[in-house]
Amino acid sequence: MTGNEGHHDAFPLILRHRFLRYHHVEKWRAGTIARQLSVHYDSGVRVYCRGGSRNGAALRRSQIEPYLAIHRETLRGSQR
Secondary structure (H helix, E strand, C coil), X not given: CCCCCCHHHHCCHHXXXXXXXHXXXXXXXXXXXXXXXXXXXXXXXXXXXXXXXXXXXXXXXXXXXXXXXXXXXXHHHHCC
């Protein structure tokens, strides 16, 4: 073992599976999952990154997302 190989084993496999299941199946947020499993929030973000999600911040839709099209149109109109 070179030192890095066992690093990801510091977080038990069963918790990794639970994190991903709660996120993908139950649609829980990272903070909720971390509190439920009594682990630090950053541990959950790391699990998401390794488990297929792009990053921890992209776990839910932004509140401004429904309004982005309107904002872009307004900005394009003001540039003319």
